[in-house]
Amino acid sequence: AQTVTQSQPxxxxxxxxTVTLSCTYDTSENNYYLFxxxxxxxxxxxxxxxxxAYKQQNATENRFSVNFQKAAKSFSLKISDSQLGxxxxxxxxxxxxxxxxxxxxxxxxxxxxxxxx
Amino acid sequence: xAGVTQTPRYLIKTRxxxxxxxxxxxSGHRSVSWYQQTPGQGLQFLFEYFSETQRNKGNFPGRFSxxxxxxxxxxxxxxxxxxxxxxxxxxxxxxxWxxxxxxxxxxxxxxxx
Numbered sequence: 471a472q473t474v475t476q477s478q479p480x481x482x483x484x485x486x487x488t489v490t491l492s493c494t495y496d497t498s499e500n501n502y503y504l505f506x507x508x509x510x511x512x513x514x515x516x517x518x519x520x521x522x523a524y525k526q527q528n529a530t531e532n533r534f535s536v537n538f539q540k541a542a543k544s545f546s547l548k549i550s551d552s553q554l555g556x557x558x559x560x561x562x563x564x565x566x567x568x569x570x571x572x573x574x575x576x577x578x579x580x581x582x583x584x585x586x587x
Numbered sequence: 588x589a590g591v592t593q594t595p596r597y598l599i600k601t602r603x604x605x606x607x608x609x610x611x612x613x614s615g616h617r618s619v620s621w622y623q624q625t626p627g628q629g630l631q632f633l634f635e636y637f638s639e640t641q642r643n644k645g646n647f648p649g650r651f652s653x654x655x656x657x658x659x660x661x662x663x664x665x666x667x668x669x670x671x672x673x674x675x676x677x678x679x680x681x682x683x684w685x686x687x688x689x690x691x692x693x694x695x696x697x698x699x700x
Contacts, residue, residue, distance in 0.1 A: 503686055512693075575632060
């Protein structure tokens with residue numbers, strides 16, 4: 471079974487600074503997908519970024535980028551120019567699609583990020 | 588395009604009762620998944636529906652059930668509620684039953700007294 475680990479339960483960063491959230495996963499699969507989701511205090515889970523394992527290029531979405539190291543099974547999220555609105559719980563997620571059983575999403579325990587003014 | 592909607596947003600029930608939660612996916616999305624989120628266990632997968640059929644099920648007792656309608660709307664039901672069922676229940680929709688991104692609703696906060 472796949473597992474996702476986020477070793478930093480809580481982090482804080484000053485506004486406008488850069489922060490990196492760690493995520494490692496364990497799988498024997500070769501084709502899979504990785505995600506970072508953000509859950510602000512309002513509770514709506516929002517997709518931040520998605521990475522396909524078969525792509526070597528790291529995904530980027532504006533101020534958010536990932537460092538995907540497939541061999542090391544590492545998938546960290548870098549937030550540049552942090553903003554107060556980035557304060558949220560961040561979940562790393564692994565997804566493998568099985569043609570018989572559908573999507574298998576496994577979420578990490580989350581990292582609570584606080585952006586300080 | 589409207590996002591995933593869930594009703595009700597908040598529910599208070601007592602032990603032994605049953606509850607039904609509703610989820611309307613993004614228009615055009617045909618796959619709906621349900622998750623239970625608690626501080627202790629985090630996000631746990633309940634089940635996934637596609638084309639009115641349950642395709643995948645997590646490790647939850649039979650008191651948890653669900654269904655999907657022809658318009659892709661989904662409901663989940665919990666019977667004989669226990670205190671431990673208190674949680675945020677999240678619904679997520681995706682376009683197809685393939686390796687697709689899931690988009691989450693705001694959740695239903697269930698409190699069992």
